[in-house]
Amino acid sequence: MTKVYYNGDANDQLLQGKKVAIIGYGSQGHAHAQNLRDSGIDVVIGLRQGKSWDQAVEDGFNVYSVREAADQADLIMILLPDELQPKVYNEEIAPVLREGQSLFFAHGFNVHFTQIVPPSYVDVALAAPKGPGHLVRRTYTEGAGVPGLIAVWQDVTGQAKDVALAYAKGIGAARAGVLETTFQEETETDLFGEQAVLCGGLTALVKAGFETLVEAGYQPEVAYFECLHELKLIVDLMYEGGLEGMRYSISDTAQWGDFVTGPRIVDDRVKGEMKKVLEDIQSGKFAREWILENQSNRAVFNSTNRRENEHLIEEVGAKLRDMMPFVKQSQKRKEAVMTSEQN
């Protein structure tokens, strides 16, 4: 059985008196920075001037250029978009890297696919939450956490794994469970999961269900509630109790439909395609195409994004969600602030 690490397995002392530079203050960056700070760790932020810089200052952090932050830190966590990391690393971080520092990532893409080649004299490790950054922060504030993976690429000090575990505890991941992996396993499984199941597979399934109902003459609003809105409610049950827990709550009619129709939708052809997707990830084909797409100014990414945002499901969903302010996180936050200001 794989060892799962929890809070009690981590040595907090390894990050006490050390300075952590969080490079980037986006989805993961703001969450790591705020969680580590709340865990008693000294954090500075490395950024360029702009929206995130202003936000990090507003959130009470000392913010520096990437180079200045990296230069003063014991541990540098790179939380920039994957496609921008190699340039920023080469121009701003590599020139100031020195022995004794640790270089951390939340995803192994650039190291595994050799877009970043760290020098031999720094520890290189991974602390990768298995969830979106905004939930890494939200769950932490709720006393919970998002599970995480740690991995060591290069261990100069002999402490890289223990430091990665202490970091994982600092961001709240060790409340939920931390697994040790390799850069290769993290990179390949993360890319596969987001493409085939969590993001690509799911959005395609939702759209195909919605379109099938609408093309058959059913109301788009009914199709939206059925194929998108209710998904969260069903997934929440799976999150809490696995497949069995979800099936306990649904009707026997739904469960029978699940058993007989599920395998007709996700059939052997779909599974065969998943295997090909995995092969493209393992061979580096996907990585090369994503790198080239960025070098060609994201022609396909941008046009696909525009088309996707214009889909009827988005138009219908936006109107329905406007009538359900409680489902909008930003609205929830505004209300929480207003309530705390009133009290």
Ligand SMILES: NC(=O)C1=CN([C@@H]2O[C@H](COP(=O)(O)OP(=O)(O)OC[C@H]3O[C@@H](n4cnc5c(N)ncnc54)[C@H](OP(=O)(O)O)[C@@H]3O)[C@@H](O)[C@H]2O)C=CC1
């Ligand atoms: N999103 C997620 O939940 C997850 C992400 N990861 C990994 O975490 C890493 C970060 O991803 P994510 O949080 O999504 O990234 P985001 O796209 O949310 O991060 C953008 C941040 O990077 C800053 N930035 C962009 N370009 C530069 C630059 N040239 N110099 C300085 N700062 C810059 C942006 O600042 P500005 O406002 O100025 O543009 C912003 O603060 C990736 O490796 C990703 O794979 C891992 C698990 C989940």
Ligand SMILES: CC[C@](O)(C(C)=O)C(=O)O
């Ligand atoms: C599922 C997408 C993800 O891998 C994540 C939130 O874990 C990402 O890269 O954003």
Ligand SMILES: [Mg+2]
């Ligand atoms: Mg992921």
Ligand SMILES: [Mg+2]
């Ligand atoms: Mg990912």
